[in-house]
Amino acid sequence: MQLSPGWQRVLYAAFMTPTRRGWGIPVVVKGSMGIGKTSIIEQMAEEMQAFFSVLTLSNMEAVEAKGHPFLDEISVAIGGKIEKRRQMGYAPPDWALQSNQALRAIVFLDELNQCLQQTFAAFARVINERACGSYQLGEHVRIVAAMNPTNMAAAAGGVDLPPQTANRLCHIDGSMPAFEQFASWLALNETPKPFELESAAISRAVEEPEEIVMRQWAEAFAKASSEVIGYLAARPGKQLVEPDPLSPEASGAWPSRRSWEMLTRARASSWVHNLSGEEALMFESGCIGKAHTGEFRTWIADQDLPNARQWLQGQIEFESDFTRLDRTQAFLIAAAIEWSRMEKHKRQKELERLVGFYSTLTGRRDTLVASMHLLSGNGKQEIKEEIFALPIELRKVFSQIGTFKTTALAAGGIR
16 A cells, blocks of 8 residues: 555554454544545555445434344244244344455444434444444454544534543544645546446437536546646645634635535536636635635636646747746646646656756755656556656656655666
């Protein structure tokens, strides 16, 4: 697994720790709303090839932890005779059955401190004994929970964890992952599949509306994500702007990693559906709020960036202004995303042009780091052969920048 340093690596180690009851120390990840706790844990489950079950406890009842009651008929011997008697039984819920049937499973208890008291008490047994009522979870089932800080959760009726449960959990501070990791996840993990209707005929004269969207989506999303990443790289304080949990703003739209992803999709969708300027503004403002949308749009208009793909192909030029390195940073982010979308092993000239531009800024790692991580997919994209094919002076650019490393580069031993 390619995890960034920090709580994700600690969580993975906890998942892979043997205990007397099975695999995994029970963990609770604590962190602000909208920083991507669920997305990160879900991605970890995917990379571990584990069945992933999300249980949002604030919307669940105790029966989902105890089992569903039913009347069962059993045979008992009484006075030498076999008689039929009815007794109450409990059928395990789907999440427990599916977790036990999987080769490896992660049960994710979300919003742990925002559920009803009886629900919390029932799920405490899942945490404490790895059991769902009388149904025992397998040794391969890991338990992980997440909760928001008590001051934020209190607005929705949240409470502190009871000491007896808190003492059975490993508490991890789920701080926001590095911006470069978030940028790579936002820009490069969007691989939409062609839309197909199950009942559709083999050939149709008219495209379904979803098919029309998907035909345009990849390009629109790439452009929107490059703008959002460029803005957040230049304005890191805007990644998470938490309102006072008791203020009216808390119940409206405000910026977080989660809502910035939502805005990226809204912006791309506005282009695909040809929304008017007023309609697009309404759509985007609904994600992060009017004031923040206005600042974001003003910054985009101020950049006035050229087409990154045309630049990569040598059709246009771009010059770096050292008094406006935020503009250079945004442009290089867009160029790295465009390069990553090109067909592999048919983009060498474009890579030479991009790395050649990096060489003019080797003393400004802050300007390059987001683009270079996108270039390598945060270490996940296999570009080793393409880098080795660069002229030696361009290969040296990576080592000149110093602290930048990816799995591809480290494995190749570039000096």
